[in-house]
Amino acid sequence: MTKLHLHLLSDSTGETLEMIAKAALSQFEGVDVERHFWPMVRSHQHLDRIMSEITQFPGLVIFTLVNQEIRVSLEAACAEAKMATVSALDAVTTCLSRVLGQEQLHRPGRQHQMDDAYFRRVEAIQFTIAHDDGLLWEEWEESDIILAGVSRTSKTPTAIYLANRGFRCANIPIVPQSPPPPALFRLKRPMVVGLTTSPDRLVQVRRNRLLSLNQAPETDYVQKDMVEDEVRYARRMFADNNWPVIDVTRRSIEETAAAVINLHNERRIERTGPKPV
Template sequence: MPRLHLHLLSDSTGETLEMIAKAALAQFEGAEVMRHFWPMVRSQQHLDRIMGEIASNPGVVFFTMVNAETRTRLEEHCRTLGLPIVPVLDSAVDALESALGQHPKARPGRQHAMDDAYFARVDAIHFTIAHDDGVGWEDWEEADIVLAGVSRSSKTPTSIYLANRGYKVANIPIVVESPPPPALFGLKHPLVVGLTTAPERLVQVRRNRLLSLNQAPETAYVDEDRVAKEVQYARRMFADNDWPVIDVTRRSIEEASAAIINLYNTFRGIREGAGQGGGA
């Protein structure tokens, strides 16, 4: 399969563009795509420099640009080079313009305005990074969600993804030889979620991790019987404490996070309902 160069140009941070490109590429399994990311393109001079790179690596161009002059210049360059160009938000904006009966505000990065939600998300990210891998257990009561699971069960990447969605997350490794702090079992505010995975899949992930670190891939860390007992120990802990469990064996980080968010929304609804009932 030939390699495709995909150029992503935005006059803002490009977060939206990256997510759209990732979602679209997920439909093409095995495709060899080289992504080139060009954020904060806000002048014609900057665009002209980038076009030299695009001309050297021709491919498909995705863009989100609200400045009419910069957009027109980009379109002209791509026509000259014979490159396909896709304004990824145009259809959505046109539909909303028609439905709302008003013109869109042409301001780069408008969707990323530094409002209260933005600062809450930054706060969540700081909290989550500071409470990774069992650190800072004294503050777990301040978390929205606490993830528990054996080593390499996707706790950290799932925590970071949830933090980017605005949730304060702590995570704790479940280790047979080192029980978690008692505070974990008395938490009131956060939802505790157990992450589990198939032992054979876990062995494969751990072995790949050791190889990436140039370490011997045959240790107790990847012993199949030992790993199976670890997973069983963790699942028993989850059941004993009535914590909901997410099996991440065949789930992507995004899918696992969506399931956790659904659990959290239900948990919060029940808690708020109980609080209202108590005040009646």
């Protein structure tokens, strides 16, 4: 069994990288692959922070980087560490063949096999669905990530997206009239992330939601003053508990999830150091 550390580094969400890597790896047998996912790398500072762990686990770095200076820095750092790099637009399969010392098998469709990672994703999705909207808070300690935020800050779709990446997620609405259970503030294992957005955008989203349900859009739920109070209440809670905060106002679900994964990666490195080989 050949061990391969595969680093997927992108200045976006990394969706393209994952699909290309999965399809290419399906052409090789007897490979124990450990994926390291690094999305939204858009600055030299971010690259510098993650290079220490990347070089701890030499293997193959596949990347999509628009910024030429950051790409040059990545290639130079990897060359110094004697690590192979390839752009996702280059011949990924050819590079894997060289790194693994194998000829590709030319078998279509093998990326769809149900491996351990597949079943971990299924379990994560089941967990996430069961712990949506504040449910089963007694089991929150088993989560990897907990998303907190006022209503309509994309908690559920972001949690489901993260579950598809193998993260066990729970989410809870922050409502001033109904504070969260005290257990939320005693959690040790999960990372709690606060999601917020601009009150104006929130009013618009909520109003559209009510209209889609054929409900009158004239309630406290969409009153700007009330919404501003909700957002302030949530932000104060996030700050008081030192939880990281992501503003989802101009982010897609994929971009929000990528930001959460970055926070999770950095928290893991700070707490435990690089992953063991």
